[in-house]
Amino acid sequence: MINPFPVLPEFEYIRPKTAEEAIQFLQSHPEQARPFLGGTDCLVALRNRRISPNFLVDLKYLDGFQDVIFHPHDGLTIAAAVSMNEMIASEPVKMTYPLIAAAAREVGGYQLRSRATLIGNICNASPCGDTIAPCLVYGGMLAALGPDGKRCIALKDFFLGPGKTILQPNEIVCSIRFPLPPAGSRGKYLSIGRNALGDLAIAAVTILAFPDASQPSGYCFRIALTAVAPTVIFAEEAQRLLSQTPLNEKTLEQAALLAGQCCSPIDDIRASAHYRREMVRVLTGRALQQVWNALQKDVQQEGGNG
Amino acid sequence: MADQIVQMTVNGRLEQYRIPQHMTLLRFLREMLALTGTKNGCEAGECGACTVLLNGEPVNSCLVLAVECDGATVETVEGLTERGALAALQQTFMEENAIQCGFCTPGMLISAYALLQRSPHPSDQEIKEALVGNLCRCTGYERIVKAVRQAAQA
């Protein structure tokens, strides 16, 4: 009979004092040691015997891993061990990067978010990771540390497939940095799940758009799609259309259609692939409309002021 | 099996414990301290029956290692009841019949208590959002939301 309450398999808990010590430990225990933050993915995977490390290396207590730092000129840095609740409550995230807060609020329940982290959500590399798309449209850059020192990884180059990233097993992610959003940015995060909140997304759409005089349409759009491909993806053809073609209801509709076409969803217990594709079209259409309304309102107000 | 010596304040009492490194806080509370008010519903973060306060913040104790709590403060439904922190909520939960089998209740009380600490006069929407991580198979939630609303007004 299946035991509904298996205990966690045995492992050792390691609390390194410095990031370098953490790297050294990972380096000297290949395939046996695993970095660990809030544990909301790790401990479930351990319990279900999907992973079986001999060591969990806790990065939560490392110096500087609890910081949220905002510079009005340079942007925002969120360190690895900042919990989602701390992040959601932080002023710069709420005011300047609201899409990250909006998506994070959909992750599990409040008590899960006391522990779950943004960097954990990213490193877990699930195509349904709610916070990944907002980090992509804001141009997130990961700071990774390994035996050869630091390297910067653009988030858009980080993911290889479900659960797979370009990170080496002896590397850790220390933080994610975001430039300031382009002037005049407007955005929207829309998701659909089986419940209003707290369930993994069936599909989600994240849009950031801003005036860009170098584009024929006068605007640049970033559209990221969640839970409808092996990784979170950009709807590139839709983005291209929206920057190349004069913007009106029809262009928005066409872009939504292109977004629906560019994904490669799967059937699972949450929804069928067909439904997901349809929802990408519908959610993209709605989000585009709202973002476009906000952008037009900005233009009208500027006109009124000038 | 690797054990670790851990100093932890559970329900106001600071003590030293020897804990296996792979033991969850939930199992530690229930099986080593016999604090069985904290329930084991899923052991996977889904149901919230295991919710306790860790350094004042609600967490799923099934997704915390007990050894992570070295130097930390943990409060369970027993401790909060002892110091009277839950009195208003317990009263309104009874008055509104927000309890049937009662399995979800300790977790509900702790999530609701934490909500009222950070937001003393929550809207119904806030109450529902604060309880997203607490499943109840019996009541249909309406009475629970009402009980929390009443406690906030008390």
Ligand SMILES: Cc1cc2nc3c(=O)[nH]c(=O)nc-3n(C[C@@H](O)[C@@H](O)[C@H](O)COP(=O)(O)OP(=O)(O)OC[C@H]3O[C@@H](n4cnc5c(N)ncnc54)[C@H](O)[C@@H]3O)c2cc1C
């Ligand atoms: C009940 C439940 C509901 C959930 N609902 C949602 C949801 O609605 N939406 C959603 O997006 N997610 C959801 N999740 C998953 C979400 O909680 C996690 O993805 C979380 O964000 C991971 O963060 P963590 O700190 O807990 O990571 P951990 O579990 O500690 O780590 C996650 C992974 O990243 C690796 N890792 C951690 N830190 C680092 C680092 N610094 N460098 C390199 N690798 C690292 C770990 O080895 C592990 O593989 C849910 C989980 C549960 C249990």
Ligand code: FES
């Ligand atoms: S037992 Fe911890 S959430 Fe269900």
Ligand code: FES
């Ligand atoms: S009262 Fe039975 S689960 Fe809530």
